[in-house]
Amino acid sequence: MDAARATQPTPRVINLEGDDRFVPTEVLRGAYIHYAESQNPSAPPFVRFEAEGMEMGIVRSEVPEIARGVSSLLTRSLEDAKDEHGGHLPARIVERVQTDIISPHGVAHLWGTEGHRFVLSRAVDRTTSEMVATILVARRKGTIFFFTGRYNNIRHSTIEETVDFDQPAGTNPEQKWFAQFAFPRPIQFKPPAFHHIANFVVAKEHRGKRLSRFFLDALLAKYARDRMVARGNPIEHSQYLLCGRGFWQIGDPPWLVRMERLGFELRWGAESFFLEHDWAPLPAIHDDQGRCISNLAYNRSFGLPERYEGTTPARPSELHLLERVPEVMRLAQDPRAKLQYFQTMFHFT
Ligand SMILES: CC(C)(COP(=O)(O)OP(=O)(O)OC[C@H]1O[C@@H](n2cnc3c(N)ncnc32)[C@H](O)[C@@H]1OP(=O)(O)O)[C@@H](O)C(=O)NCCC(=O)NCCS
Structure with missing residues (x-):
């Protein structure tokens, strides 16, 4: 890490440096984006919460210090997802x-170019800030x-043209990349x-203090325009507003419980699965005691297919994929299929 860090401002390395989340306040303030067409252009390009x-x-x-700090928050958090640390991923x-x-x-350069990178920070002293949470929208x-x-960074409207659904997985043209997944139809x-x-994380040192709720x-x-209008909130900053209807997440299975606690709702029938083939075996799955478990047991541990039996969505809408629910229930009981992601939504109004 040190050699790469010395020569490159934003190196392509695994960054487990906890202290990177501390940055000069001046650098942080200089990194905030000012949106020239803001309806409140003379306001500061950030929001303060004095009491907190x-x-x-x-x-x-x-900005290199910001990229390293955000990277540190995300990388140290994801480390816990390793199965050797009791997590769900190899x-x-x-x-x-x-x-x-x-x-x-x-x-700095991948999804960040297409997203608003929000950072929540606290003042440590007069010159230093600690990044305590982040999310990419x-x-x-x-x-x-x-x-x-x-x-x-694909666009949903052109997904069918952008994505080659027929591409091979490797050198054998008969073995297709997309045969390894069961997704909702591209249009949906x-x-x-x-x-x-993506990247919704609270620093490990600050978990369990309701910070994620505060941040959200x-x-x-x-920042959520429709909600602000509905509630009469003024625009207090000179940054962008979010003009969509809400947030959408493609979430790892263990995240669903926490996201639901935060007010996100499961998008019914939008689960994706890995499909195992002789030519594409899946890595062994371990439970939190380190024992090997089957795909079926894994799917069941996240409530599939049971969660869909005899129920309807709490907030019915056209956004759910109700017609795909039977297919999700079937996949959950297919020994070759392993739950990959849930989808969740959060409505601004
Ligand atoms: C998920 C995460 C953002 C929550 O942040 P936090 O500040 O520690 O959470 P809060 O203290 O604000 O708790 C918010 C709610 O989530 C629940 N919660 C938090 N962590 C949880 C966990 N690991 N499992 C289940 N519920 C959890 C809390 O009980 C609380 O619900 P309640 O108010 O009904 O009791 C944080 O644990 C984190 O960064 N995790 C790793 C990354 C991740 O999983 N991100 C989510 C998907 S992108």
Whole structure:
């Protein structure tokens, strides 16, 4: 890390440096984005919460100190998802994401270019700030940050043209990349007008203090246009507002419980699965005691198919994929299928 750090401002390395979340306040303030067409152009390009000693704003993620700080928050958090640490992912997958997606280089140049990178921070002393939480929100409502490991930053409206659904997985043309996944139909993959969110993380040192709730509430109160209009909230900053209907998340299975606690709702029938083939075996799955478990047991541990038996969505809407629910229930009971992601939504109004 040190050699790479010395020569590159945003290196493509696994960044487990906890102290990177501390940055000079001057650098943080300089990284906030000022939106020239803001309806309140003379306001500061961030929001302060005096009582809590906090501030939040959209930063330029290519600022090296910011990229490293955000990378550190995300990388240290994802480390816990390794199965050797009791998490749900093989170490090799985690390390690929840590290197390619959430390294300082990834934060600065991959999804960050298509998203608003929000940072919540607290003042440590007169000159130092600590980044305590972050979230990436797609600027455009049609952006999908990732679609399998092979596509980043695609637009939902052109998904069928952008994505080669017939591509081979490797050298054998008979073995197709997309045969390894069961997804909703491309046209229905994303709910229209919802902003894709990713990288929603609270620093490990600050978990369990309701900070994620505070962050989310602040984001909605100060940046979600329709909610602000509905509640008569003034625009207190000179940054962008979020003009979509809500947030949309493609979430790892263990996240569903926490996201539901925060007010996100499951998008019914939008689950995706890995499909195992002789030529594409899936890595062994371990439970939190380290014992090997089957795909079926894994699916069941996240309530599938039971969660869909004899119930209807709490908030019925056209955004759910109700007609796909039977297919999800069938997949959940297919020994070759392993739950990959849930989708969740959060409505601004
Ligand atoms: C999920 C996360 C953002 C929550 O942040 P936090 O500030 O510690 O959470 P809060 O203290 O604000 O708690 C918010 C709610 O979530 C619940 N919650 C938090 N962590 C949880 C967990 N690991 N499992 C289940 N529920 C959890 C809390 O009980 C609380 O619900 P309640 O108010 O009804 O009791 C944080 O744990 C984190 O960064 N996790 C790793 C990354 C991640 O999973 N991100 C989510 C998907 S992008």
